[in-house]
Amino acid sequence: MTDRVVLYHNTDQAKAALAAAAEYGEALTLVTAPGAARYAGPSYLATAFAEAGATYPEVRARAWIDCGEDADLVLRAIKAGWRRVVFNGQKPVANRVADICAQQDVEIQTRRAFRKSATVIFDLGDTPEPMTGMRNFFMSRRHDAGDITDTKARLES
Secondary structure: OOOEEEEEOOHHHHHHHHHHHHHHOOOEEEEEOOOHHHHOOHHHHHHHHHHHHHHOOOOOEEEEEEOOOOHHHHHHHHHOOOOEEEOOOOHHHHHHHHHHHHHOOOEEEOHHHHHHHOOOEEEHHHOOOHHHHHHHHHHHHHHHHOOOOOHHHHHHO
């Protein structure tokens, strides 16, 4: 997984992440925040990603839903149309959930494996203004790579 990874909680945050990815011409992996599947529901989170994706169709983005340790949430997520789930249940349950995901052609990953494979993870819940947070995130990563010469001017615009 080489895309930038952004944790999102709602539609506005998903849109801000995709807007920044569009602005900087980068691919993006969106992951629901831990616990979001429980408090927001798989259908709402799928709609949030779909609305953001429709607003920025030029961005190559994929989305994962974090179902924590709840196998029932994985099943609800699959029913809501999710094709990628994060599941952290115990081994016997995780094996069964993985079998169900394989039968449904759904990718599954643990939070630990996901975090190990991600280059950078940014939680939009940690910033009061999503778009500013995303611009700073993309700019800091580009500046580190030496791709941006006028960082201050871009951050202020």
